[in-house]
Amino acid sequence: MVTAIGRRAAGEPWNDPDARPYVELRRVTKKFGEFTAVDDVSLKIYEREVFCLLGASGCGKTTLLRMLGGFESPTAGRILIDGEDVTDVPPYERPVNMMFQSYALFPHMNVEQNVAFGLKQDRLPKAVIRERVAAMLEMVQLGEYAKRKVGQLSGGQRQRVALARALVKRPKVLLLDEPLGALDKKLRERTQFELIGLQDKLGVTFLVVTHDQEEAMTLASRIGVMDRGTIAQAGTPAEIYEFPNSRFVADFIGSVNLFEGRLVEDEPEFVRIDSAELGGTILVGHGISSAPEAALWAALRPEKITMSRGAPPQTDNVTRGIVQDVAYLGDLSIYVVRLATGKLVRVTRPNTARHAEPVERDGEVYLSWDAASPVVVTR
Amino acid sequence: MSRRSAFVITCLAFGYAFLYVPIASMVVYSFNASQLVTVWDHAHSPTLKWFGALLHDQEILGAAWISLKVAVANATGSVILGTLAGYGLARFPRFRGRFAFTAMTTAPLVMPEVITGLSLLLLFVTLEQTIGWPAGRGIGTMIIGHMTFSMAYVTVVVQSRLATFDRSVEEAAMDLGARPVKVFFVITLPIIFPAVLAGWLLAFTLSWDDLVISSFTAGPGSNTLPMVVFSMVRLGVNPEINALATLTITAVTILAVGATWLTARARRHAASAAA
Ligand SMILES: Nc1ncnc2c1ncn2[C@@H]1O[C@H](COP(=O)(O)OP(=O)(O)O)[C@@H](O)[C@H]1O
Numbered sequence: 001m002v003t004a005i006g007r008r009a010a011g012e013p014w015n016d017p018d019a020r021p022y023v024e025l026r027r028v029t030k031k032f033g034e035f036t037a038v039d040d041v042s043l044k045i046y047e048r049e050v051f052c053l054l055g056a057s058g059c060g061k062t063t064l065l066r067m068l069g070g071f072e073s074p075t076a077g078r079i080l081i082d083g084e085d086v087t088d089v090p091p092y093e094r095p096v097n098m099m100f101q102s103y104a105l106f107p108h109m110n111v112e113q114n115v116a117f118g119l120k121q122d123r124l125p126k127a128v129i130r131e132r133v134a135a136m137l138e139m140v141q142l143g144e145y146a147k148r149k150v151g152q153l154s155g156g157q158r159q160r161v162a163l164a165r166a167l168v169k170r171p172k173v174l175l176l177d178e179p180l181g182a183l184d185k186k187l188r189e190r191t192q193f194e195l196i197g198l199q200d201k202l203g204v205t206f207l208v209v210t211h212d213q214e215e216a217m218t219l220a221s222r223i224g225v226m227d228r229g230t231i232a233q234a235g236t237p238a239e240i241y242e243f244p245n246s247r248f249v250a251d252f253i254g255s256v257n258l259f260e261g262r263l264v265e266d267e268p269e270f271v272r273i274d275s276a277e278l279g280g281t282i283l284v285g286h287g288i289s290s291a292p293e294a295a296l297w298a299a300l301r302p303e304k305i306t307m308s309r310g311a312p313p314q315t316d317n318v319t320r321g322i323v324q325d326v327a328y329l330g331d332l333s334i335y336v337v338r339l340a341t342g343k344l345v346r347v348t349r350p351n352t353a354r355h356a357e358p359v360e361r362d363g364e365v366y367l368s369w370d371a372a373s374p375v376v377v378t379r
Numbered sequence: 380m381s382r383r384s385a386f387v388i389t390c391l392a393f394g395y396a397f398l399y400v401p402i403a404s405m406v407v408y409s410f411n412a413s414q415l416v417t418v419w420d421h422a423h424s425p426t427l428k429w430f431g432a433l434l435h436d437q438e439i440l441g442a443a444w445i446s447l448k449v450a451v452a453n454a455t456g457s458v459i460l461g462t463l464a465g466y467g468l469a470r471f472p473r474f475r476g477r478f479a480f481t482a483m484t485t486a487p488l489v490m491p492e493v494i495t496g497l498s499l500l501l502l503f504v505t506l507e508q509t510i511g512w513p514a515g516r517g518i519g520t521m522i523i524g525h526m527t528f529s530m531a532y533v534t535v536v537v538q539s540r541l542a543t544f545d546r547s548v549e550e551a552a553m554d555l556g557a558r559p560v561k562v563f564f565v566i567t568l569p570i571i572f573p574a575v576l577a578g579w580l581l582a583f584t585l586s587w588d589d590l591v592i593s594s595f596t597a598g599p600g601s602n603t604l605p606m607v608v609f610s611m612v613r614l615g616v617n618p619e620i621n622a623l624a625t626l627t628i629t630a631v632t633i634l635a636v637g638a639t640w641l642t643a644r645a646r647r648h649a650a651s652a653a654a
């Protein structure tokens with residue numbers, strides 16, 4: 001998986017308490033009647049970032065984006081852009097532009113007129129408009145389609161018209177609602193990189209909504225994982241993947257094995273968790289802050305588990321099981337291993353070499369992992 | 380040929396005969412030389428003399444001119460009011476009293492015309508007595524009368540077009556810096572224009588052949604074509620009426636064929652540009 005940590009948004013402004021946020025949501029709530037679509041969200045986004053809002057369908061991503069665009073007004077809370085409170089500013093006066101999920105192109109205009117529309121509203125001189133539209137169309141490789149009606153374009157071309165139309169106004173922030181959602185898989189992958197390239201070149205801050213975690217990982221400087229109207233966790237793709245703060249996030253990003261247990265040793269440098277599901281203890285190589293009696297879970301990624309037919313040398317973090325299922329995916333294989341307790345554990349192994357030691361269905365295997373690998377979550 | 384298709388063809392033939400035989404016979408008789416509508420004059424037919432007479436009949440020409448003025452004014456006024464009402468109903472779907480508003484705009488569609496006409500007449504008379512306007516009845520009151528029901532049709536046409544309209548297109552225009560009023564005129568109206576045009580034609584047609592409401596709201600010297608025709612027919616059918624009907628049918632046919640041709644050409648253009 002490609003991630004883009006530190007590539008954009010010079011440094012890591014989110015770790016700098018003095019950095020000035022470019023977009024800021026302060027305790028924003030949106031209710032539709034009794035239903036709370038966005039629930040007390042606070043968020044800071046920094047200049048030149050690509051921030052991805054990731055979440056299942058219906059969790060309030062579009063609603064959040066529409067509040068930034070000015071199409072919904074928050075029930076409570078304030079929205080600031082570049083230090084200015086825009087909560088009550090109408091969409092046509094906000095320094096942001098939006099790329100709609102349906103693209104929302106103007107069907108009665110050609111490509112050029114669509115892209116020029118925003119500049120015309122600013123009453124720019126005709127020559128300037130022509131020049132900027134042509135440059136923009138060149139940038140999204142639509143130069144030769146300038147005179148086409150939008151009804152005559154393919155899905156990918158329409159997507160690029162929508163992008164060009166929103167970018168040509170040089171907004172402070174570009175809001176993108178599922179920008180690649182309507183494209184097929186191959187085109188989507190290619191377009192992801194084009195999108196990053198464009199963002200890099202223009203230096204516009206992007207706020208992208210998506211339900212596709214791979215897309216979020218590829219595009220984002222930071223990801224905000226949304227769950228039923230709240231932001232469950234915000235962080236770089238690596239932080240979210242390696243240090244999820246809850247079972248929800250661990251499970252939503254990639255796949256994970258969760259072992260429920262309780263603390264039996266609690267030291268500043270390590271903890272030991274006794275898990276009935278595992279039928280043993282898990283040694284975790286870092287301290288945690290949790291009440292000793294509280295229920296907790298050790299989260300272990302499938303690719304961080306080593307599988308062997310012979311017993312590994314270590315004594316901690318080892319267990320045994322029977323391979324119940326094998327799925328060959330080409331670049332890697334997924335194994336489902338049944339422990340003596342009945343718990344099913346998912347293990348992945350890259351198919352780098354023709355394994356000297358093939359693992360077959362119904363074979364007995366040892367599973368082991370490093371003490372640094374498990375992450376402890378308390379909710 | 381199978382029995383079933385023979386049956387279908389018979390049904391179709393009856394259906395079309397029902398619709399078009401009366402019209403066809405009238406067209407044929409408009410070229411009849413005889414003064415008596417039901418007797419075909421073999422010696423002198425076909426002839427264009429009734430068409431000639433028509434062009435010199437000042438009463439009919441005057442009435443046609445009034446009808447045209449009323450129909451155009453009515454269609455234009457109805458399209459403006461109906462589009463606004465349709466837009467309001469489609470765009471603000473949750474305002475209080477929406478149900479009442481919907482019912483009220485569509486009520487004129489089902490209201491018996493005699494009742495609408497009578498109530499308009501009473502209203503105009505009362506208004507004239509209390510505020511002195513409208514001073515007497517004539518073209519103005521007729522236009523208002525026609526608009527009360529034409530507007531309802533336009534509202535329904537525009538509203539149903541807007542129901543399938545992607546709102547985010549309007550939002551995108553606003554996002555790009557256009558104020559709501561500008562969005563309406565530059566984005567919404569051009570996109571729904573075919574529906575608005577259809578509404579205009581519908582309102583024009585409704586007004587053109589309205590008799591009942593016109594009769595209630597007309598004043599002296601403002602007889603429309605249907606009113607004149609109706610009073611002429613009551614004194615016996617005049618071959619001139621047949622000629623008038625033939626001209627009307629010709630106009631309608633030309634309009635319909637022209638519209639179809641324009642649409643087809645637009646589609647062809649689109650297709651060839653795409654290739
Ligand atoms: N205008 C609205 N009126 C009522 N409910 C709405 C409205 N817009 C969105 N919702 C509800 O808010 C929730 C979140 O919607 P949305 O933000 O579109 O989710 P997402 O984009 O994450 O799929 C959904 O349950 C949706 O039904």
Ligand SMILES: [Mg+2]
Pocket residue numbers: 061062
């Ligand atoms: Mg959405």
